[in-house]
Amino acid sequence: MEDLKAPSIDYAAVAPILILFGAACLGVVVEAFVPRRARHAVQLTLALLATLAGLVVVITQASTRVTTAVGALAIDGPAVFLQGAILVLALVSLLLMGERKLEPGGAFVPQAAITVGSEADERQAARAPGLTEVYPISLFAIAGMLLFVAANDLLTMFIALEVFSLPLYLLCALARRRRLLSQEAALKYFLLGSYASAFFLFGVALVYGFVGAVDLASIHTAAAESDRDPLLLYAGLALLSIGLLFKTAAVPFHVWTPDVYQGAPTPVTAFMAACTKVAAFGALLRVLYVGFNGLSWDFTPILGVVAVLTMIIGAVLAVTQTDIKRLLAYSSIANAGYLLVGVLASGERGLASTMFYLVAYGFSVLAAFAVVTLVRDADGEAGHLSRWAGLGRRSPLIAGLFTFILLAFAGIPLTSGFISKFAVFAAAMEGGQTWLVIAGVISSIVLAFPYLRVVVMMWLSDPSDATPTVSVPGVLTTAALAIGVAMTLLLGVAPSLLLDLTTGAAEFVQ
């Protein structure tokens, strides 16, 4: 029998992933052994420390450009940058999840298995502290995302996809208020998500049928050199794209987004809107830029149509929304379209601008959902837009911050939203995709309307009795909101700080 060789793993390069997985396992032990009273503090501290430690290691790895674990993982510029982005955004989302001042017990249900509306449910809704399992679950999700953006073969990518999706399905079901809506959202997300995963897996099978391997470098070579009929490869790429576009919430795979964003606990929605987007686009970039870049002539028109549909439909449907979380969900769909424009711009500019957009959008959307958690009445968050009328008179500070974020979403200069849109459109022009830019500009004009409507409503209407109070935020939400707003402003006035980073990181290794 020949000697087996253990695969050599560059432990320093994969350390962030290992730290997060280790901390998640430790979180399970904490859940089992630490007394109930101390659990929340311990879990939150553990989760924050682990994310911070991961971030520090990512920063020390900033110049690493290797493939490791027999080519299954590529720790290169985009991977390190996106891992850093995921960790920073996750850190802010964890702050939102940890908030317990706004509502006694926090945003999460104490016992998810108790029947909704029963006596026991009413008792637990009043006082009991929320589940602390959310922290280990989130850590598993974050670890999965770190793995996802570094995955260099399709099977590793699939496993990472499941590792970060399953915790997200669970997190969606754990809202303290409106529990049925939350459970419905989780079920929808789970069913549609598994469906999309199946598409991805079929795609992997077809690509393997053509190439005879699943790693992206072999796919790249086979796509360029093989003289067989490429139908199998095209079909495989189409199915892979469906799986990935589902996670990025691109039209026509977006239908889950509004329901899930509305039903999930708001901190989890923020986490999904910021981090899941980074992870999904990271993987899409890698698949298209490393594995299938030889086919860009073939897939660009089709994905271009998807991008145009995503921008237009996201923007038009955002106009008709009456619930703030649904509005933000449709805006997130439209933003997926702008990101796709960056992806299709191809080349270094495209890659760099997409990565910049992901980070800038992540911070703004976290701040937006932080504000959503603050505007509440006796029944929890006041989601309906009519309730936001006159908020500017009641609490000018919060309304002012929210106005700033909405203007950033609308792409007004001096905000990160302007710079990031400008960057992707400029990259697309350079890549010769003028039609995408035209659709992008038209849809941004449409999309500005719902944002400005909310702004007008907050400042120019008189407050009525139905206008909810803005709760005094605790330290954690204040920090999250401050970071989100500050970064939106900073990336708007001094974008070169991050643009230099993305440009330096914009090269994949094979």
Add this chain to the structure above:
Amino acid sequence: MEGYLGSYATLGLLLLAGVLFFTAAFGANRVLRPSAPADPFGKREPYECGLDPVGGDWAQAQIRYYVYAYLYVLFAVESVFLFPWAVVFDRPGFGVTTVVEMAVFVAVLALGILYAWRKNVLRWS
């Protein structure tokens, strides 16, 4: 048939032909068919023939079984990997690394059992 989108012309034609065929077929259908559909007894039942369904469609299962299903999966997955490993781990070339790797794998699964035990789900009250 030239230019960037030229090769998609065939696909466009196919889509157009599909739409035309669909419209023509359904249009002809609509023009030709009688517009007085019969409505005999039982037309709108779920099953037009056969036995009527009896009883409700709601069967309850004790929710507590799900814990046992989970724990079973924990053990089953563990043994699926443990058996082939047990046959080969002392052969030359495998060494300490193999043992450590399996220990990590089992430890992660054991974490699940530990959690279940501390959460009192192993006790059937």
